[in-house]
Amino acid sequence: MEYFIELFFSGLTRGSIYALIALGYTMVYGIIQLINFAHGEIYMIGAFTALIVTGVLTYYGWPHLAIILIAAVLAIFYSAAYGWTMERIAYKPLRDAPRLSALISAIGASLFLQNYVLLAQTSDFLPFPSLISDFAFLDPVSNLFGTTDFLIYTTTGVVMALLTFLIKFTRVGKAMRATAQDRHMAMLVGIDVNRIISITFIIGSATAAIGGVLIASHVGQINFFIGFIAGIKAFVAAVLGGIGSLPGAVLGSLVLGWTEAFFTGYVSSDYEDVCAFVILVIILIFRPSGLLGRSGVQKV
């Protein structure tokens, strides 16, 4: 039983990280029907930004807590800037082009960012410093999950809550939903649709960066390729939940995280990565629009 609970929490950790990435996929897809293949790279860049900042600040002997907070904030801003720029350069000019062109542009952006980090940082795994000391109050449950796991759960929860509030109740959030539902009509009520799309990329990139920093602290090493695998899996999670749906992205991520955790824990860890695709295929056979996706005539 204890093993089961342990796997449960390790699945929750994975799922939370996927969710932070999947949110960006699903928001961008919802608003411009583009699968932003370079989204995983934004997550990777977030992790690298944090690595560089921690390196510099550690050299100057700053306190650990300050280092990790500053690193996270800068990673968020830097990734958001990347997301914004990428949309401007790679997607905006293709806004009215066939979707395949935009998809190819997305793959190009992904390869570009991966290789750029590869050249700048080598292909080796680089150690990410462990700056977060264990929380004493977690001692009683430390056999189930660690401090970084705990931070991952709480941060993800807070991000979800903020995002839900933003989308449901704020002016920008309503404009985002309106733009997703009918872009031309959104223009006709005076929404600056280009601005809303930029904001969507910025928010999605920021949450991915948070995921990047958290996973770097949790695993303790990163390389240029982490965004690719995590990106694909988060994409699977978004499709699983119903692409375009925010609760769907979270649910899909958790389902994927738990499936992977239990599969590797009870069956075999060799096929861990295959697992994601198998459940994707199974779910899509029975529910083509995903777990919480909207099927039917309405364009989402």
Add this chain to the structure above:
Amino acid sequence: MLKLAGVKTYYGNIQALKGIDIEISQGEIITLIGANGAGKSTTLMSICGIVPPRSGSITFEGRPIHDMKPNDIVRLGICQVPEGRRIFPFLTVIENLDMGSFLRNDKADVKRDLDYVLTLFPILAERRNQAGGTLSGGEQQMLAISRALMARPRLLLLDEPSLGLAPLVVRQIFAIIRKINQEQKTTIFLVEQNANLALKAAHRGYVMENGRITLADLTVNLLANEAVRKAYLGI
């Protein structure tokens, strides 16, 4: 107030508007009638900047707007109820109305306008928390008009507001169009298939064929015009 001069609009290589001239003065109700595919909706989309003209000029109160972004055009007070209503399907009735007043900051007045449209169409008040996409066609049309009114437009463009509605609802909607024209001095540019109704509601009318304006006159004269009666009134 609004002036189109030599407006030519294309969809890719297809030319939809072949140089049209239209002039609308403050306070008027103007109608544009024509067969399917004549270019009526395209005219409205060109005015709003969704499908900007490739050549020619559109000026609003003397200021060229054909290069402006759609949201800036809305800001000037030009508002459209497009063909097919285009309600945001997953926003509630109230949220749809909120979107209408998206650019306004005068909270108190927005509240007053909201109460006003909800008294115009009490059914919308009843359905306030229902998703827009679940309303009936007629209710959606009422919502679409109300959403446009929430912007407090100075010029309201209406694309076939009578489409698919029961005669009673059509009459109600036309009564409201006249009412906002008289009470709020909103200038109205009305595109209609139902030429009979449109020509009776409007002061002046334009007839469009194949991307060109072929007739422009007072509606009393158009109603008496033999060619118009044959082609559009079916008499």
